[in-house]
Amino acid sequence: MAAPSEPEVIRDKAAMRAWSRRRRAEGKTVAFVPTMGFLHEGHLSLVSAAAAACAGPAAIVVSIYVNPSQFAPTEDLATYPSDFAGDLRKLAATGVVAAVFSPPDLYFRGSARRPADASGNGAISCLDEAGGDGHETWIRVEQLEKGLCGSSRPVFFRGVATVVAKLFNIVEPDIAVFGKKDYQQWRIICRMVRDLDFAIEIIGSEIVREADGLAMSSRNVHLSCGERQKVLHLLKLLTFIYFFFSRSRRPSLSGSSRSRRSSPLLTQPSLPAALHSSRSRCFLEGARWLLLPSVEGVAGGFSSPPRKAHTMAGGFSFPPR
Ligand SMILES: Nc1ncnc2c1ncn2[C@@H]1O[C@H](COP(=O)(O)OP(=O)(O)OP(=O)(O)O)[C@@H](O)[C@H]1O
Ligand SMILES: CC(C)(CO)[C@@H](O)C(=O)[O-]
Ligand code: BAL
Known part of the structure; x- marks a missing residue:
């Protein structure tokens, strides 16, 4: 890949949308790689796939956002690994990533957010059991979300489909790349894009493995x-x-x-x-x-x-x- 160049870090939704629109007006294809950070070679292979998928000039955006709405309160949101500085270094080293979208929070939390209990252990998502005037609009891909990961993680695919739709509305990409390591997730995104008429080409990228065969994760x-x-x-x-x-x-x-x-x-x-x-x-x-x-x-x-x-x-x- 090319020589290192620093991606622009964007934290604000409106700034992200404006950035993408400017790039498209310049005749570039906006290619998008959504991630939850703590990047490894698997993620970087999606960046390469995004670059390869753009026929002409490209503007590649990687999002780093640990989406709370795909975690039930019993899951591991609080311990999800992160290394933002390391992620930026890795993305810069690819030489092809133009922007990193890393918003502080993408949800309206509302006034009914559940407070932490006496031991300090409040519900840590699903959006802290949002209610009242908090987030209440969800995308369900009703058949494909059944079974496999959907059986053990009841709110997972609802949260993934919803946040990916939100990210698509903010980044407004032409192309988006997902890993086949999360096979069910990839199929669900393809179905959502088809059913809801998103004008986005979805690319499924092959699994990258460690030397012993374990999928990188x-x-x-x-x-x-x-x-x-x-x-x-x-x-x-x-x-x-x-x-x-x-x-x-x-x-x-x-x-x-x-x-x-x-x-x-x-x-x-x-x-x-x-x-x-x-x-x-x-x-x-x-x-x-x-x-x-x-x-x-x-x-x-x-x-x-x-x-x-x-x-x-x-x-x-x-x-x-
Ligand atoms: N080894 C891999 N090969 C190909 N794609 C991958 C690999 N690991 C992750 N991806 C893809 O990268 C994107 C972002 O994934 P994410 O940030 O959740 O990382 P992850 O390694 O899958 O983390 P987790 O351990 O939580 O599953 C997803 O589309 C995912 O499928
Ligand atoms: C697609 C995604 C970025 C949505 O939060 C996440 O599920 C992931 O990293 O696979
Ligand atoms: N790559 C899948 C993200 C998750 O397990 O929450």
Whole structure:
């Protein structure tokens, strides 16, 4: 990549929107990478994908915002890792990021915000249980948010879809890039953009992994050595199941409309037909049951479970890379 150059840091919504409009008036494509910060090579690969997707002159914007509305009060908002100065250095080193949008807060909190209790432990999101005249407008992608991460994190995808829509309205990008590590999230954003007529091209970018195969993820810093080993075992098992079924069963299993209806996520054409069969579902269910103690062991080891399924699975997606 090119020589380091400092991105402009923008904190204000109106200033961000004005910045994007100026760039577009100059004939640039505004390409957007939303993140929650504590950046690693996975995030930087999205920046490269954004640069590659712009045919002509580009204005690349990265947002760094830990969105409270995707965290339930039982989750880890308070301990989410951050290193803003380090993030800026990494983005500057890419030489292609023109602006970093890092707002202090994107929500109207209202007067009914729940106060901290005597021990100082108030609800830390979902928007501190906002009510009254606080934020009350939500986007739900009703079918795709069911299952997988949606099962263990009940407010997660509602918060993601809502904040991404807010960010799209503020940044007004032409292109936005999301990682396939968060596969369900990527599919949900694509569906929201289609259903609500956002004039934005969504790009899904491939998973970047550590040398041992674990998908890079900001929260990996919270994993102990033992937890990491358990996650890697799970990743190996899933990879084995994938290859076993995709090689030996695929030809006879495609085109079953009945099984394709069972989960909206599994109807994406990029997923192997093998995984739609009732037989492979039984196998996966059995494996999940056998592995549950180790998965729960990993989840229980964190200060604020539940964790995301993809982190448990080492960022496994279909097909594995
Ligand atoms: N290893 C990776 N490969 C590709 N994309 C990634 C990777 N890690 C994160 N991304 C993408 O970067 C974007 C921002 O993600 P985020 O800031 O939540 O980081 P994260 O590493 O996914 O954090 P977390 O540990 O909370 O999942 C998302 O679109 C996500 O899918
Ligand atoms: C898309 C996102 C930035 C919304 O907060 C977040 O869920 C993430 O980083 O994957
Ligand atoms: N990359 C997903 C963000 C989250 O887990 O909240």
